[in-house]
Amino acid sequence: MTRNSLFGYRKVFEQYAVILQQKYPSLAIEGENHPPPYLNQKIASILGILKILLILVVVSGTNIFEYLGVQTPSVWEWTQQNKFYACLMTFFLCNAIEGQLISTGAFEITLNDVPLWSKLETGRVPQPPELFQMIDNHLNMASPQLSLDS
Structure with a gap:
């Protein structure tokens, strides 16, 4: 066999x-x-959760940097001006990384x-x-x- x-x-x-x-x-x-190795599996799971959370924060328009008391990075301002593209990029980039981790x-x-x-x-x-x-x-x-x- x-x-x-x-x-x-x-x-x-x-x-x-x-x-x-x-x-x-x-x-x-x-x-x-x-x-996949246990560590890769866990990292991919955490990344999947972070991906969803980040997309939700971008869509909601919440500025987490104000809550942290730090200056808002220009990247975050771009995500707020281009929510659709920012969410797509986040989704596909995280999926590619997750795939590499578990493959x-x-x-x-x-x-x-x-x-x-x-x-x-x-x-x-x-x-x-x-x-x-x-x-x-x-x-x-x-x-x-x-x-x-x-």
């Missing part, structure tokens, strides 16, 4: 699943999300519970011929008579 763990890279998994299913039709292929790109492949490849360890995804070679070698070592080739 092949097991694929990934987060945010569902398309890569689907492409590899199709390629492997064509070459090894009897191979069962499964995929699941690999969770691990983890890609792990096992065959019969034996690890064949880990993107976490190697930092890259194997090329299809490289993956086929690993699967064939594993199958030949496990049982020289057994072959999953069609």
Whole structure:
């Protein structure tokens, strides 16, 4: 069996699943999300909350700097003059940062519970011929008579 763990890279998994299913039709292929590191997950959650709060403050027109007793920055004045653009920029910039924080790109492949490849360890995804070679070698070592080739 092949097991694929990934987060945010569902398309890569689907492409590899199709390629492997064509070459090894009897191979069962499964995929699941690999969770991001705990700290990244928490930072992304906090950033999501701050994003909503900042958008609400911009839309409401509340000048938080007056409450803090400091001079209002020119950036804040710009947000008040351009609320729509400021909210859009805040939303998309925070979403991009959140996505980077929670996207691990983890890609792990096992065959019969034996690890064949880990993107976490190697930092890259194997090329299809490289993956086929690993699967064939594993199958030949496990049982020289057994072959999953069609």
